[in-house]
Amino acid sequence: MKFDHLHPADQICQIMKRIYDRKETTVSGGNLSIRDSEGHIWVSPSGGDKGNLQHDDVLEILPDGTVIGTKPASLETPIHQAILAARQDIKAVLHAHSPAAVALSIVHETPQTMLYPALANIAGKSALAVYGAPGSDTLAANVAKVFKEGCDVAILENHGLFIGSTRSMKHAFEVFDAIDFGIRTQLNTPVLCGHEPSLIREAQLKEYNERAQVxxxxxxxxxxxxxxxxxxxxxxxxxxxxxxxxxxxxxxxxxxxxxxxxxxxxxxxxxxxxxxxxxxxxxxxxxxxxxxxxxxxxxxxxxxxxxxxxxxxxxxxxxxxxxxxxxxxxxxxxxxxxxxxxxxxxxxxxxxxxxxxxxxxxxxxxxxxxxxxxxxxxxxxxxxxxxxxxxxxxxxxxxxxxxxxxxxxxxGQKKIVNITEEQMKELSVRVKDRQKKLAEAERSRMESKIHKK
Ligand SMILES: [Zn+2]
Incomplete structure (x- = not known):
């Protein structure tokens, strides 16, 4: 299936379901928009069940501002419009309050994208958008400013994140998903390892990409x-x-x-x-x-x-x-x-x-x-x-x-009790015994097969 060949409303329904199923948004906390080839903007509705959006729930905004739809537009529609107006090259905009994105937004930090190449190569440039109340012109202007400055990802202070894709809605989701994984590693490394993650340098990434060819x-x-x-x-x-x-x-x-x-x-x-x-x-x-x-x-x-x-x-x-x-x-x-x-x-x-x-x-x-x-x-x-x-x-x-x-x-501030040397030895012996038994069973199975022939 060529996802990009689906109608914009269907693309929005499918990706919204995917984000919701992946626990990367709450029912009320995400919205998506697509600018089609005629300059019409398709946007998800306010409220409703984000895990079960239907084609007819999606609104269409004509270039003259006329809104066609059966449901009220999302409160955050003006932010989508402001991003699309600021950047004519952007075709799709994704907004979500995933736990990872919100975690960064409440400490006013941006994603560390230089953790590993698979992340660095897809993530794009990001910056913080200054806080504004949802639905306000101030917030729309603050987010659009980040995109106008050439970023494709904005972390909104005390809110969530916006991603713009110059390719497609599907691509916006792929970027979002990769960034969400990266944020989890970024925030959990100090917990698991006691220090901030080490990052790759631009020169290392460049050399890596030169080699990472088919x-x-x-x-x-x-x-x-x-x-x-x-x-x-x-x-x-x-x-x-x-x-x-x-x-x-x-x-x-x-x-x-x-x-x-x-x-x-x-x-x-x-x-x-x-x-x-x-x-x-x-x-x-x-x-x-x-x-x-x-x-x-x-x-x-x-x-x-x-x-x-x-x-x-x-x-x-x-x-x-x-x-x-x-x-x-x-x-x-x-x-x-x-x-x-x-x-x-x-x-x-x-x-x-x-x-x-x-x-x-x-x-x-x-x-x-x-x-x-x-x-x-x-x-x-x-x-x-x-x-x-x-x-x-x-x-x-x-x-x-x-x-x-x-x-x-x-x-949970607990101390781990590892399995002991003695317990490990016992496990190794048991594994070897089991492997031996499995090999014997396989041998006798093969032998009975040969005899039957
Ligand atoms: Zn929001």
């Missing part, structure tokens, strides 16, 4: 789709949506990959909005060549090395989940000794310096193994590998959920 590889025309490939495509599309729902991926942030066989693997394409992932979106890399007509994530080169080095690895996920990322923007180590699940399933983590996804590909491929599944790349991402892609996703959830638990204990 790998140069030949193309091939696929000759049909085998059953295993189809299964993996379906699994990846399902996991993309799940990762979005579970706040492991932002709308466009994150990479999923699954091995198909010894010579080929699938990877998500560049720019995919994970909530709309489809099995056919996935890009097949076979014998070092890319399925024609598709653009893989630039991680394809690194993942190829990981698969080549580790025949036991069948799936890889890379992402910036907001709580776990605190450890990637800090020198504090991620602690796996919390519960048997985190100890047994995450097993081992290792940090690599910023830029390692290009400069230390061989080292990352060398490190990652079935029993060393988690690589943390500073100020970039977590890379988690497993025998199957579903398992990598499971490990991502464990990684993020454990970081959330630590966050809760620190906020």
């Amino acid at each position: 790998p140069v590889m030949g193309t091939f025309a696929p000759d049909g789709v085998g059953n295993e490939e189809q299964l993996q495509r379906e699994m990846m599309a399902m996991l993309c949506k799940r990762a979005c729902q579970k706040e492991i991926f932002s709308a466009t942030g994150g990479v999923i990959s699954a091995r198909v066989d010894g010579n080929s693997f699938l990877i998500t394409p560049q720019g995919l909005d994970h909530a709309y992932a489809d099995p056919d979106d996935m890009v097949l890399i076979q014998n070092g060549k890319c399925e024609e007509g598709k653009v893989p994530q630039f991680y394809a080169e690194l993942f190829q090395k990981i698969y080549d080095k580790n025949p036991g690895i069948g799936g890889i996920v890379a992402a910036n989940p907001p709580y776990a990322m605190c450890y990637a923007v800090s020198e504090t180590d991620y602690d796996i000794t919390l519960i048997p699940e985190s100890y047994n399933i995450l097993m081992s983590t290792k940090k690599f310096p910023f830029g390692s996804t290009f400069t230390k590909q061989d080292e990352i491929a060398e490190y990652l193994a079935v029993n060393r599944p988690v690589a943390i790349v500073e100020n970039e991402c977590y890379i988690i590998a497993s025998p199957a892609v579903f398992k990598s996703f499971d490990r991502f959830e464990i990684t993020e959920y454990s970081a959330k638990s630590v966050n809760m204990t620190i906020r």
Whole structure:
């Protein structure tokens, strides 16, 4: 589905539902507008159920100011109009009171966008808009001033945030979602790690972006789709949506990959909005060549090395989940000794310096193994590998959920009691026993299969 081809009113209904479902606005606290190609402005209504807006609820404002609609326009419509008047290049405006945006707005701070490239590259410039009462001309002027000065994001003092997109409503949401993830990392790093997050510098980002290009590889025309490939495509599309729902991926942030066989693997394409992932979106890399007509994530080169080095690895996920990322923007180590699940399933983590996804590909491929599944790349991402892609996703959830638990204990001013050396030893013995039993069961299953033949 081409989202941008939907009617503006339908785009507003869909994105508003998405924001509400993502707990990034209250029922009353968000509004959206789109300027169409004829200069008409479409805007969400005042009040109503933001989780269930209907096409006819959306108002149309003609260039002469006439308002067409069945419901009253949002109280904040004048701010949307002021932004669109100040910046003729802006096509869509998003406003929300997400907990993260409000947290920044009540301390009068702007988002730290230089936490990691996936955020820095989408976030745009932001500034504070001076407080004004909702519905007042003062507030509309204060917000428009920020956009007039060239920013695409305004944090409104003691209110929420406005984002303007020069592309589309869908893009405005993608920016919003990425920024919301970033703010959570920004505000939780001091809680989890005891200090402000470390930021990348402009020069580092520039160098990173010069390298983060689609790998140069030949193309091939696929000759049909085998059953295993189809299964993996379906699994990846399902996991993309799940990762979005579970706040492991932002709308466009994150990479999923699954091995198909010894010579080929699938990877998500560049720019995919994970909530709309489809099995056919996935890009097949076979014998070092890319399925024609598709653009893989630039991680394809690194993942190829990981698969080549580790025949036991069948799936890889890379992402910036907001709580776990605190450890990637800090020198504090991620602690796996919390519960048997985190100890047994995450097993081992290792940090690599910023830029390692290009400069230390061989080292990352060398490190990652079935029993060393988690690589943390500073100020970039977590890379988690497993025998199957579903398992990598499971490990991502464990990684993020454990970081959330630590966050809760620190906020509650409690002291963590880690599992002891002795308990860890016992867990390791139990895991080995279980693995042995599973391997024996598998062997006897295979043998009985052969005998039946
Ligand atoms: Zn508001």
